[in-house]
């Protein structure tokens with residue numbers, strides 16, 4: 048492999064670890080509003096249709112009131128006409144039916160549009176997350192991201208599907224009814240609106256400073272989500288130590304935090320909300336005495352009085368809908384801001400266009416890397432893993448072995464220096480192209496809730512069943528898979544069959560065999576295996592690694608003693624490198640690791656009486 052920098056790899060954009068999404072609370076509101084407007088624009092035809100039907104429903108809602116007024120006028124007239132009364136009654140009935148039809152259409156159209164938008168946002172989010180550097184997930188814990196993906200997206204449905212009809216009716220009913228009432232008798236119309244200023248003042252009082260409360264509520268809820276997820280993930284450990292969720296401070300304080308914020312919000316708004324509701328629903332206290340006085344002394348007719356008692360009393364009640372709309376929209380806007388923050392996060396910089404690596408050797412050149420921008424995890428790392436050879440990374444725990452392996456696959460980008468594959472900087476590859484060249488067998492094998500077959504097929508989408516089975520056979524996994532209840536169709540994951548650590552690793556090897564990438568990263572592939580499993584795994588690995596550039600992280604030096612090249616890492620730097628014999632002769636750390644392992648190999652667990660319990 049070439050040692051010189053390739054022209055392909057010049058002037059590459061550094062990954063901006065610090066320029067993760069702006070999560071300042073001011074920008075969240077702007078971002079949230081922008082997202083909601085963008086979504087509404089995307090389905091504006093459906094949403095406008097839903098709003099139009101909601102408006103029609105409002106118009107039909109008013110008709111029965113006017114019909115009652117006309118019926119009353121007819122009843123109190125000198126010569127009431129029975130046909131006219133029946134006609135108005137039928138008109139009222141027809142309007143009620145049409146109102147229901149319009150509400151039904153409006154709801155259906157709005158919900159269909161909203162759920163399509165929700166699906167699109169969730170797809171955008173998951174696709175975006177797949178392109179983000181892993182550093183992003185270090186800074187945003189899974190509870191926060193789950194809240195954005197599940198709850199925050201879910202709450203957009205409320206704004207898109209419910210708030211449109213609610214705003215339409217909340218504004219239009221009082222407006223249209225108000226105009227009609229002013230036309231009938233302006234004095235009574237004013238009486239009907241007398242308590243409205245009190246309601247508005249109460250509303251303003253309720254919302255003062257509520258922004259901060261909503262933000263706090265979002266933050267606390269995200270923390271509770273994170274705490275509960277952590278609890279569920281660690282439930283086996285908690286059970287082993289006989290601990291409960293309440294003994295985990297993070298879970299406990301997060302759950303209590305949600306309660307405290309919700310209680311504080313309720314306390315804070317209790318009086319203003321009560322005043323708002325009372326002001327908007329007790330019109331009768333003004334309308335009735337004013338109506339009676341005007342009937343007796345002001346020339347207000349009985350039909351008009353009836354109309355105001357029916358319509359004027361309820362004139363301001365629909366405004367309560369608006370209050371809920373504003374309340375829920377403020378919360379949703381902040382959630383939408385969080386979603387937009389993820390969508391705006393800078394993905395790993397990609398350089399378009401295929402590149403031409405000379406081979407599949409890997410070269411580290413003065414690589415520096417830090418996870419958090421402060422504490423350095425790797426310094427001045429330089430080594431070559433030659434094409435087609437086995438290079439082992441060894442060193443004490445925390446030395447940086449896994450970090451080195453993950454940087455090759457661009458889980459993160461280096462802060463300084465460069466990593467090349469076949470003479471090309473890894474940042475110059477398209478991400479998919481780079482991933483196509485690298486296979487992994489990591490210590491933790493993640494199995495999806497899917498069949499064994501599909502879990503193996505993850506190695507290469509589109510592989511045939513025969514290819515999947517051939518890979519399983521090469522990975523020494525075929526026999527145990529066939530013994531599973533449904534063979535290759537056995538479901539894995541939560542409710543499916545449980546596999547041993549060694550079996551899971553053989554599935555991971557089968558995935559890697561199926562992928563058949565020229566570079567292979569192996570992370571302690573035999574850590575969990577018992578002797579029988581280990582033999583099966585070693586055989587499978589021999590098959591997998593033939594002719595590939597293998598970079599193996601191994602704690603058990605015996606298994607890599609005949610590796611082509613061994614890199615000894617210590618505290619994030621390369622302490623020495625070379626073949627086993629040379630390192631044993633000159634590298635103190637390697638010698639110490641080797642000696643420790645030789646001792647461990649002869650390790651024996653003894654009982655109190657000194658008898659051997661188990662030979663290691």
Ligand SMILES: Nc1ncnc2c1ncn2[C@@H]1O[C@H](COP(=O)(O)OP(=O)(O)OP(=O)(O)O)[C@@H](O)[C@H]1O
Pocket residue numbers: 185418419424442443444445446447448449450451
């Ligand atoms: N996701 C992470 N965020 C922050 N620091 C990390 C992260 N992963 C590892 N580190 C730190 O980086 C350093 C190197 O860790 P790394 O996992 O690469 O070591 P290792 O040699 O593979 O250790 P082990 O053999 O115990 O797995 C350690 O100090 C570790 O605490």
